[in-house]
Amino acid sequence: xxxxxxxxxxxxxxxxxxxxxxxxxxxxxxxxxxxxxxxxxxxxxxxxxxxxxxxxxxxxxxxxxxxxxxxxxxxxxxxxxxxxxxxxxxxxxxxxxxxxxxxxxxxxxxxxxxxxxxxxxxxxxxxxxxxxxxxxxxxxxxxxxxxxxxxxxxxxxxxxxxxxxxxxxxxxxxxxxxxxxxxxxxxxxxxxxxxxxxxxxxxxxxxxxxxxxxxxxxxxxxxxxxxxxxxxxxxxxxxxxxxxxxxxxxxxxxxxxxxxxxxxxxxxxxxxxxxxxxxxxxxxxxxxxxxxxxxxxxxxxxxxxxxxxxxxxxxxxxxxxxxxxxxxxxxxxxxxxxxxxxxxxxxxxxxxxxxxxxxxxxxxxxxxxxxxxxxxxxxxxxxxxxxxxxxxxxxxxxxxxxxxxxxxxxxxxxxxxxxxxxxxxxxxxxxxxxxxxxxxxxxxxxxxxxxxxxxxxxxxxxxxxxxxxxxxxxxxxxxxxxxxxxxxxxxxxxxxxxxxxxxxxxxxxxxxxxxxxxxxxxxxxxxxxxxxxxxxxxxxxxxxxxxx
Amino acid sequence: xxxxxxxxxxxxxxxxxxxxxxxxxxxxxxxxxxxxxxxxxxxxxxxxxxxxxxxxxxxxxxxxxxxxxxxxxxxxxxxxxxxxxxxxxxxxxxxxxxxxxxxxxxxxxxxxxxxxxxxxxxxxxxxxxxxxxxxxxxxxxxxxxxxxxxxxxxxxxxxxxxxxxxxxxxxxxxxxxxxxxxxxxxxxxxxxxxxxxxxxxxxxxxxxxxxxxxxxxxxxxxxxxxxxxxxxxxxxxxxxxxxxxxxxxxxxxxxxxxxxxxxxxxxxxxxxxxxxxxxxxxxxxxxxxxxxxxxxxxxxxxxxxxxxxxxxxxxxxxxxxxxxxxxxxxxxxxxxxxxxxxx
Numbered sequence: 001x002x003x004x005x006x007x008x009x010x011x012x013x014x015x016x017x018x019x020x021x022x023x024x025x026x027x028x029x030x031x032x033x034x035x036x037x038x039x040x041x042x043x044x045x046x047x048x049x050x051x052x053x054x055x056x057x058x059x060x061x062x063x064x065x066x067x068x069x070x071x072x073x074x075x076x077x078x079x080x081x082x083x084x085x086x087x088x089x090x091x092x093x094x095x096x097x098x099x100x101x102x103x104x105x106x107x108x109x110x111x112x113x114x115x116x117x118x119x120x121x122x123x124x125x126x127x128x129x130x131x132x133x134x135x136x137x138x139x140x141x142x143x144x145x146x147x148x149x150x151x152x153x154x155x156x157x158x159x160x161x162x163x164x165x166x167x168x169x170x171x172x173x174x175x176x177x178x179x180x181x182x183x184x185x186x187x188x189x190x191x192x193x194x195x196x197x198x199x200x201x202x203x204x205x206x207x208x209x210x211x212x213x214x215x216x217x218x219x220x221x222x223x224x225x226x227x228x229x230x231x232x233x234x235x236x237x238x239x240x241x242x243x244x245x246x247x248x249x250x251x252x253x254x255x256x257x258x259x260x261x262x263x264x265x266x267x268x269x270x271x272x273x274x275x276x277x278x279x280x281x282x283x284x285x286x287x288x289x290x291x292x293x294x295x296x297x298x299x300x301x302x303x304x305x306x307x308x309x310x311x312x313x314x315x316x317x318x319x320x321x322x323x324x325x326x327x328x329x330x331x332x333x334x335x336x337x338x339x340x341x342x343x344x345x346x347x348x349x350x351x352x353x354x355x356x357x358x359x360x361x362x363x364x365x366x367x368x369x370x371x372x373x374x375x376x377x378x379x380x381x382x383x384x385x386x387x388x389x390x391x392x393x394x395x396x397x398x399x400x401x402x403x404x405x406x407x408x409x410x411x412x413x414x415x416x417x418x419x420x421x422x423x424x425x426x427x428x429x430x431x432x433x434x435x436x437x438x439x440x441x442x443x444x445x446x447x448x449x450x451x452x453x454x455x456x457x458x459x460x461x462x463x464x465x466x467x468x469x470x471x472x473x474x475x476x477x478x479x480x481x482x483x484x485x486x487x488x489x490x491x492x493x494x495x496x497x498x499x500x501x502x503x504x505x506x507x508x509x510x511x512x513x514x515x516x517x518x519x520x521x522x523x524x525x526x527x528x529x530x531x532x533x534x535x536x537x538x539x540x541x542x543x544x545x546x547x548x
Numbered sequence: 549x550x551x552x553x554x555x556x557x558x559x560x561x562x563x564x565x566x567x568x569x570x571x572x573x574x575x576x577x578x579x580x581x582x583x584x585x586x587x588x589x590x591x592x593x594x595x596x597x598x599x600x601x602x603x604x605x606x607x608x609x610x611x612x613x614x615x616x617x618x619x620x621x622x623x624x625x626x627x628x629x630x631x632x633x634x635x636x637x638x639x640x641x642x643x644x645x646x647x648x649x650x651x652x653x654x655x656x657x658x659x660x661x662x663x664x665x666x667x668x669x670x671x672x673x674x675x676x677x678x679x680x681x682x683x684x685x686x687x688x689x690x691x692x693x694x695x696x697x698x699x700x701x702x703x704x705x706x707x708x709x710x711x712x713x714x715x716x717x718x719x720x721x722x723x724x725x726x727x728x729x730x731x732x733x734x735x736x737x738x739x740x741x742x743x744x745x746x747x748x749x750x751x752x753x754x755x756x757x758x759x760x761x762x763x764x765x766x767x768x769x770x771x772x773x774x775x776x777x778x779x780x781x782x783x784x785x786x787x788x789x790x791x792x793x794x795x796x797x798x799x800x801x802x803x804x805x806x807x808x809x810x811x812x813x814x815x816x817x818x819x820x821x822x823x824x825x826x827x828x829x830x831x832x833x834x835x836x837x838x839x840x841x842x843x844x845x846x847x848x849x850x851x852x853x854x855x856x857x858x859x860x861x862x863x864x865x866x867x868x869x870x871x872x873x874x875x876x877x878x879x880x881x882x883x884x885x886x887x888x889x890x891x
Binding site: 174176177179180181182183184185186187190194195198199201274275 | 606609611634635636637638640641642644646648650651652661662664691692693707708710711
């Protein structure tokens, strides 16, 4: 269905095509830098690394991914099933409270649990007092600053992805399948293991790939726990060894894993399409027995306490202790920086999403779809990798510009691209364009194409069709796109750490500085701010889901 | 294939349902539902949407809570007072409107689902046998999403019959089938059920399906059975005006407004508060004596015409072999025996 004459499309297509290419450019630069740049050919930092510790780092990264997945599944699957299957008092609150830990960055939990479980922390001190142990040699205690500990922290922050997907996966399963199974002689146990769980497998797989990507990309927790992984290796290569090409090479290695995860995920999404039954009514709820109810509340509250209540209460405690020191003008200044930057990125991402999607709507060809997909690629790129990828072209631009200026005997302007918050803005836009795009794309698909035809038959011009028909119908999606990108930008840590200009902090980097200096008490106000902002979409989501 | 049919002690009275009552939150969905079915009989449960048809099927299958009533299948008690046999022990096959095929299992795995615990060779034999029975040979490795609507339905039939159920229940089984293939699929499935002597209840809201598929039809209205009879009897002699209107049996004229000139013989005793049913094909159009009528509309129906006429201030539909112009005058005579229908 072509709604526009080819001549009128070209400008729109060209613009969005160019922008999509710009978004993709850093990845190309990354590959070029790691393979062909003069530094890549001459510098032997990477080969030294590869001959010594790089493979240990890789092993650590993979171990963390594996352990995080195991823990996250343990936290997520049973509560997801219970919340989808059973109806009980307080379920609607409990099922959303299970998502709250998503708002706590893993490095904050990591810091808080390190303090709590340390040799000098309250728990070990208490145990020593009770059992009269004198030294660490007298007993064994779990060392949280380990791969298992880091994975546990990551799993506590990331399990809600699996939980949400599985809960929806279970809840959307047709009652008919269960009825059919029972009439064919299967008892409840067999129905769960041979029908329910296999049918939720795509949801589980999608959730697991998301958790795997996030844990692979984690920088804050592993750096805090001094565990060397691929992300910390990229960080060190650039900031300690000053070798951009080495950072680029490790980034490419990391990207290889990410790309395979993305591929896995898209395969599972396709499989899920076949599992969605047309005209199914979803799972009907059952009343749990008393024992079951106790188990449900016990397990869910336990997880929420570990993942949310303890970190938040600790931060609130820090805030009460250091109230005047924490709520100062520096915090105000960093908040202002962060929110302005995040809002700017959110505006750009949403505008891009509207551009790409309306372009594809008006001219639905493969090229325009490809633009959308290319523009969405950033979300899969770990922040550390993206930062390196952006530094390459922006650094070159700075060098070139300054060389020109020198040529024309003008004053150098310094690093106006790579050394200012411009780089950070670009990073946020590339990384989170996919979120805005997803939101707008989903809403656009809800608008029936016949609406466009009806408007066209009433002599509506293209711009008016967009402005008066599409845009009003897209308003909720546009707002949620703005909000989601904004929040992600506030939370983003690894890219911000590498790209922030001198003397410039976002709330995340501000908190992280305190955490790595073992003084989170002083960053507690900012940490709470981040958590409050991160809770917003959970409330919005729960409201919209309850209304529908 | 005699293996499918169940060996039963008594040939008649395979299913006995007495006084079934189902309510959701004080709303009565099914009231005093009683039914008897003989072995090998196919019953159509017919009624408008929301009348409780599907609820009745689910109640028989044990898929929902039944407050009251008794169900017996070939002498086995399924439900009486507080006793409820769980659905997996009832020996009932069910074909859902959406077929409810397990999407993560192949056709063969779907068919084999109820055969767990049997020797592998026996399972393979039944899969092969049932695939042949529904003409799906060679498709056992396919997945449900790789099948057409008709093939999905055949798979559902093969799956439901795999463990030789004593009763087959079907919920709107033909509603998702294209009208071109519906007729052939219906006669094929009917042949299959008859061949294996399978007792069956199926639910629909389309009377054509009752005509084409059922031995007996039961009309359900607002949770109550109104009439249980052969489809022909229900169509030609509906018990009340609801059945007559639902079956579109013909013209319903209030008895008090019946013009006597329309009939050749004097009318017998009848209840003046009810209706008289005049079938559309029972009229002579150009009688020497009769009731005058004017043609309002004339529609071609394939070899025949359907006239809408005004007679005595009332609108009637009449079947005719010939075309008539609009506004032309007719002299009508009703040559069949009129049927008296309660209000």
